[in-house]
Amino acid sequence: MRPVAVFAAAVVICLASAAQAEPRVLRYEIRKDGEAIGAEVVRIAKEGESTVVEVENHTRTTVLFMDFVFDQTRREEWQGATLRRMIVDTNDDGTRSRLEAGRSEAEWTVTVNGTTERRPAASLPLVLWTAKVVEAPSFFGTIDAAPYRVQVARLGEETLFVAGGSVAATHYRLSGDIDRDLWYGADGTLVKTTFKRKGFPIEFVRVAP
Numbered sequence: 001m002r003p004v005a006v007f008a009a010a011v012v013i014c015l016a017s018a019a020q021a022e023p024r025v026l027r028y029e030i031r032k033d034g035e036a037i038g039a040e041v042v043r044i045a046k047e048g049e050s051t052v053v054e055v056e057n058h059t060r061t062t063v064l065f066m067d068f069v070f071d072q073t074r075r076e077e078w079q080g081a082t083l084r085r086m087i088v089d090t091n092d093d094g095t096r097s098r099l100e101a102g103r104s105e106a107e108w109t110v111t112v113n114g115t116t117e118r119r120p121a122a123s124l125p126l127v128l129w130t131a132k133v134v135e136a137p138s139f140f141g142t143i144d145a146a147p148y149r150v151q152v153a154r155l156g157e158e159t160l161f162v163a164g165g166s167v168a169a170t171h172y173r174l175s176g177d178i179d180r181d182l183w184y185g186a187d188g189t190l191v192k193t194t195f196k197r198k199g200f201p202i203e204f205v206r207v208a209p
Contacts, residue, residue: 023044042055088142148177154171
């Protein structure tokens with residue numbers, strides 16, 4: 001093969017590898033009573049056989065002259081379809097916490113601000129970006145690791161108008177210790193969720209693929 005052809009082939013391979021390495025980014029607008037109050041960004045990157053997910057959530061709102069702040073950054077490390085490790089830093093109205101969780105075959109070991117607890121290996125943190133949550137038998141919180149017992153109901157297929165177009169999504173409802181309505185696209189990622197926080201209706205809506 002001629003040197004020029006070899007160089008061209010190498011460039012093509014490098015460009016293809018770079019394209020494969022680009023993380024997928026999911027962007028959501030956070031709304032209270034239909035008004036935008038924040039945003040969440042989910043970055044999903046393949047690293048060999050593993051997937052690393054980084055989530056940033058920043059919310060600001062005022063209710064009855066009181067300011068509310070919520071900031072959270074989260075790193076998830078997946079092996080195939082199994083979440084193995086998670087680190088979360090949260091500022092919830094000035095209360096700061098750090099959660100570190102690691103999963104063995106037997107159990108989760110979860111440490112929140114230096115205090116360690118155990119959770120069943122089959123449990124899943126409440127990471128709503130993925131439809132894997134509707135398959136889990138139980139959950140724990142991403143702030144304080146509180147255990148949740150929840151029933152999951154599949155409500156059927158719907159068409160949502162988000163991200164500048166129509167999206168086919170499957171509607172699920174979580175009820176019990178927490179209540180959430182969740183819509184997932186055909187690829188298993190979150191399109192929309194609705195719930196109540198401090199008595200106010202909140203929704204996360206996809207604004208970009």
